[in-house]
Structure formats: structure tokens, C-alpha cells
Amino acid sequence: MLLLKELPTPKSLEKFAARYPDTDIQAISDFVSLLRASADISQALDRLLARYGLLQGRWWILVLLLRQDNLSSSPTDLAEKAGVTKASITGFIDSLEREGFVQRLPSADDRRKYQIRLTAAGLQKLDEIIPDYNRKIAGLMSALSLDERHDLLSLMKRLVANLEAMQ
Amino acid sequence: MLLLKELPTPKSLEKFAARYPDTDIQAISDFVSLLRASADISQALDRLLARYGLLQGRWWILVLLLRQDNLSSSPTDLAEKAGVTKASITGFIDSLEREGFVQRLPSADDRRKYQIRLTAAGLQKLDEIIPDYNRKIAGLMSALSLDERHDLLSLMKRLVANLEAMQ
DNA sequence: ACAAAACATTATGGTTCCTAACTAGATGGA
DNA sequence: TCCATCTAGTTAGGAACCATAATGTTTTGT
Numbered sequence: 001m002l003l004l005k006e007l008p009t010p011k012s013l014e015k016f017a018a019r020y021p022d023t024d025i026q027a028i029s030d031f032v033s034l035l036r037a038s039a040d041i042s043q044a045l046d047r048l049l050a051r052y053g054l055l056q057g058r059w060w061i062l063v064l065l066l067r068q069d070n071l072s073s074s075p076t077d078l079a080e081k082a083g084v085t086k087a088s089i090t091g092f093i094d095s096l097e098r099e100g101f102v103q104r105l106p107s108a109d110d111r112r113k114y115q116i117r118l119t120a121a122g123l124q125k126l127d128e129i130i131p132d133y134n135r136k137i138a139g140l141m142s143a144l145s146l147d148e149r150h151d152l153l154s155l156m157k158r159l160v161a162n163l164e165a166m167q
Numbered sequence: 168m169l170l171l172k173e174l175p176t177p178k179s180l181e182k183f184a185a186r187y188p189d190t191d192i193q194a195i196s197d198f199v200s201l202l203r204a205s206a207d208i209s210q211a212l213d214r215l216l217a218r219y220g221l222l223q224g225r226w227w228i229l230v231l232l233l234r235q236d237n238l239s240s241s242p243t244d245l246a247e248k249a250g251v252t253k254a255s256i257t258g259f260i261d262s263l264e265r266e267g268f269v270q271r272l273p274s275a276d277d278r279r280k281y282q283i284r285l286t287a288a289g290l291q292k293l294d295e296i297i298p299d300y301n302r303k304i305a306g307l308m309s310a311l312s313l314d315e316r317h318d319l320l321s322l323m324k325r326l327v328a329n330l331e332a333m334q
Numbered sequence: 335a336c337a338a339a340a341c342a343t344t345a346t347g348g349t350t351c352c353t354a355a356c357t358a359g360a361t362g363g364a
Numbered sequence: 365t366c367c368a369t370c371t372a373g374t375t376a377g378g379a380a381c382c383a384t385a386a387t388g389t390t391t392t393g394t
Contacts, residue, residue: 001209002224002381004231006248012234023301027308030316035212037323038205044330045202057169057350064171067179075373081173088351090374095349112359112372127186134190136333141194143329148322149197155311155319156204162310163211166303169350224381242342255382257343262380279341279390 003039008032048136052129053099061092062101065118066126072105072117101125170206175199215303219296220266228259229268232285233293239272239284268292 008016008029017023042056049059064081065071075093079086093116096102101122107113118126141149175183175196184190209223216226231248232238242260246253260283263269268289274280285293308316 002227003250004227004248005250006231008234015234020297020301022298024305024308026313026316027305028301030308030320031304033320034323035209037320037327038209040327040330042202042205044333048333055349060169060171064173067175067182076371081171083170083172084350085352086373087353087375091350094374110360110372112357114373130187131189134187134195137198138191138194139332140326140329141191141197143325143332144322146193149193151318152322152326153197153200153204155315155322156201158310159307159319160204160207162307163207165306165310166211166215222380243340251381252383253342254344254384258381277341277391281342 001039001042003043004032004036007036044140048133049129052125054129058092058096058101061089061096062118062122062126065102065116065122070117071123072115074107074113074115078116096122170210171199171203174203211307215300216296219292221296225259225263225268228256228263229285229289229293232269232283232289237284238290239282241274241280241282245283263289 013025013029016028017025046055049055054062060082061078064078065073073081075086075089078092079089082089093102093104097104099121100119103117103119105115105117107115144152180192180196183195184192213222216222221229227249228245231245232240240248242253242256245259246256249256260269260271264271266288267286270284270286272282272284274282311319
């Protein structure tokens with residue numbers, strides 16, 4: 001994710017507004033700052049996961065599997081929950097299987113289907129990461145009180161709810 | 168960006184906390200929700216830009232050039248401002264140059280250097296996108312009052328300031 | 335003069351993600 | 365029953381984004 005280090009300055013915003021007169025400078029400036037802060041947070045997570053040889057793609061697949069009762073799920077289900085195509089899931093599974101973190105198990109009732117199951121090694125990997133992850137995330141979020149976090153999420157969700165206006 | 172559609176449910180969080188006892192469930196849940204909202208917003212921008220054949224990488228490079236006085240900058244400067252390596256900038260410039268949006272101009276004083284300049288076509292492309300971009304972003308941000316936006320950014324910045332605690 | 339530093343590129347590869355085409359298997363109606 | 369159709373998953377091919385390492389060229393500093 002390209003993360004703009006250089007936020008717009010008052011001077012560059014003026015210049016921008018001069019060329020594009022109807023600009024709501026404040027809105028643009030706030031939007032860019034928000035994107036930048038979001039990207040910083042996402043990148044920090046990437047850095048944390050990278051210490052364990054993962055990035056967000058494969059991490060979230062492992063987390064989705066951990067949530068399941070029998071630590072397993074189907075590619076189609078994972079695709080829906082992760083918000084990517086089935087073809088993309090195949091790639092993630094290939095990569096995770098190569099490292100021994102998941103297994104493809106044939107389905108008893110339908111021979112087209114597979115169950116993707118977290119292996120003992122995959123669970124062990126999560127056991128290695130998650131205590132650290134928990135500590136780091138709790139540390140991060142402790143910058144805000146519970147009420148402030150609630151406000152933050154509520155404001156973000158109102159923005160997200162208004163995204164359709166962007167289409 | 169893999170965007171987890173399926174946020175943790177109370178049940179899956181319980182399960183999580185059972186295996187990892189010191190979990191601050193609320194912190195994890197808030198963090199994941201925040202990432203998800205951020206990703207939604209970033210994706211909406213991608214979709215907007217995609218209608219004009221751009222994605223965020225090349226878009227931000229064009230915006231950085233637009234901010235410059237003579238619509239030009241050096242690869243090194245762009246790399247710093249965009250937060251990527253110079254090698255990555257070379258790729259962006261190659262792609263933008265192929266489409267005629269920027270030009271590489273030799274530098275008068277130093278033959279190692281180039282100036283990357285926005286061409287007339289590049290400026291025209293921005294003129295095509297930015298009025299729509301302005302309208303859409305203003306529409307999005309209008310979901311919140313100025314005070315609320317200020318609060319949102321202030322909360323986000325406090326989180327970002329605490330990111331070092333994650334390392 | 336010459337070593338060191340700076341600028342940009344090339345080479346190479348990894349990750350994430352897509353669409354389109356395909357195979358294998360299941361299903362449902364004639 | 366049989367065949368068209370649907371579903372599950374993979375393969376093929378490619379694009380965007382981004383990094384490290386090595387390289388060539390030019391400038392700078394001593």
C-alpha cells in the first residue's frame with residue numbers, strides 16, 4: 001500500500017483550490033489524513049506479522065480457520081468471509097499448505113469439495129503469534145479509553161455507511 | 168488488500184479468549200473493526216480511481232507532481248514523499264510515462280538526475296478526475312460535522328502516535 | 335587523482351489479487 | 365435414465381505493487 005508520507009500543506013491545498021475552484025479543502029485534507037493514519041496502522045500490523053513470516057493475507061485465513069469449530073472450512077466459505085475470489089483462496093491455501101499450516105481434506109459427501117483444516121503446525125504457529133499479537137494490540141488500543149474507542153468506531157462506521165454516496 | 172468481511176462474533180471471540188486467556192477481547196474486536204472500516208474506505212477510493220484507469224499507487228504520484236511548483240520532481244524526492252524505494256518509483260514512472268502522463272527530463276546541473284514532469288496529458292487526466300474526486304470526497308466527509316471529523320482525526324492520530332508501542 | 339557518495343536503473347522475486355477457461359462431480363427435470 | 369445445467373475448485377495468465385541487491389554513471393570531497 002502506497003502510503004503518502006507527505007500530507008498536503010496549506011500552501012499545496014491553496015494551489016489545488018486555485019485550479020479546482022469548487023474544492024472543499026477541509027474535506028480533502030481530512031480524507032487524506034484519515035487514509036494516511038489508516039495505512040500507518042495497517043502497516044504496523046504487517047510489520048508485526050512479518051516477524052513471524054506472515055502478511056495479512058495468509059494471517060486472516062489462519063484466523064478465519066481458528067474461528068471455526070473444527071478448525072476447518074471450505075474454500076468457497078473462506079472466499080466469502082475473506083472477501084476475495086475462490087481463485088485467490090486457492091493461492092493462499094497453496095502457500096499455507098506448502099508451509100504445513102493447513103491441510104486439504106477430501107469431503108465425504110461431495111467429491112468436488114475439500115475441507116481446509118488448520119494443522120497442528122498451523123495451530124502452533126498461531127499459538128506463537130497470538131499472545132504477542134494480543135499484547136501489542138491491547139497496548140496500541142490502550143491509547144484510547146473505552147469511550148473514545150467507541151466514539152472512533154462509531155464515527156468510522158458512519159463514514160463507511162456513507163461510502164455508497166461515493167459510487 | 169484482503170478485507171475481512173466476517174468480523175469476529177461474540178462467540179468466536181469467546182473461543183479465542185478461551186485458548187488465549189490474557190486476551191483483551193474488546194481491544195482485539197475494536198482493532199479488527201477499525202482495520203475493516205479503513206480498508207472499506209481505501210477500497211472505495213480504489214474503485215473511484217479505477218474508473219479512470221488508475222489505482223492509488225500511480226494516483227498519488229500524479230498528485231505529488233501536481234503539488235510541485237513546476238509540476239516536476241525527482242525520483243528520489245518522490246520516493247521520500249511517497250514512502251517507497253527509488254526502485255519502486257522507477258516502476259511507477261515507467262508506467263505513467265508509457266501512458267504519456269509524465270516525462271523524464273534530464274537535469275541541467277547534474278547528469279545523474281532526472282526531473283519527472285507532469286505532461287499536458289497528465290494534467291488533463293487530473294482535470295478529468297479531480298472535480299469528480301472532489302465531489303465524491305466532499306460527499307463522503309459530509310457524513311460528519313467539522314467537529315466530528317476533527318474528533319475522528321484526533322483519535323486516529325493518538326492511535327498512530329502509540330504505534331511505536333507495537334514494535 | 336581517486337575513493338566515496340549519490341542518483342537512478344535493472345534484475346529478480348514475492349505477495350496479493352483478478353478474469354477466463356477448464357475439469358470433475360452433483361443435480362434435477364424430461 | 366440421461367443429459368443439460370449447476371456447483372466446487374483449480375489452472376493459466378496477467379497486473380499492480382513493492383522489496384533487496386547489484387550495476388552503471390556522475391558528482392563530490394579530500
